[in-house]
Amino acid sequence: MENYSEDLDGVFQALADPTRRAVLGRLGSGPASISDLAAPFAMALPSFMKHIRFLEESGLIRTAKEGRVRTCSLERARFSMVEGWLSEQRAVWQARTDRLESLVLAREEFLRDQEKKEKDK
Template sequence: MANLDSIFHGLADPTRRAVIARLAAGPAPVSELAAPHDMALPSFLKHLKVLEIGGWIDSRKDGRVRTCRLRPEAVAAAEGWLGEQRALWTARLDRLDAFLAVMNDEGEDDEL
């Protein structure tokens, strides 16, 4: 499995995000994946290589057709890291909220 840097690098470009979104619906040949993008095939293949290195996709060749499919492991790794960050920041914000509530209560006591 690729590391998180490679996984998130795969998401850093709109072309690659579009490929991932398309592959979420099922495997597709490279020609189909490349069709909506206004770029030369060699440039598009570089995007696929980034996705392969990042663990987002794998491909297989059947005759002259190369078909790509999404690898759910990359989705799970990214989701896991984001979940950890969400929990960390939720806890921090909850502590800040509690602190501010105490400060507000103390401020009201001073006014009496």
């Protein structure tokens, strides 16, 4: 994927809003219609719809219309993008730790050598 980074932008930004996170939380326990989802929020429907569209464009949810009702559902796979990024980060941290460790080991070895030479004198 060449637009991996842009996708991440979208996913993280979608998650950067409490309304949208709440919607995702709700969808975690099963699909729901727009008005069901909107009910808990003191917000005009068109404003709420923007959040839904944002979530859909980020790929975190899917929506489908049947009759006059649009049903939204979670796209769980998309969440793994976040997990993926997190583990990349941890991998970098780990690599650093490993480098530091080998430095320490090298230094310890050096010190032992010094000591030995001192004794052999």
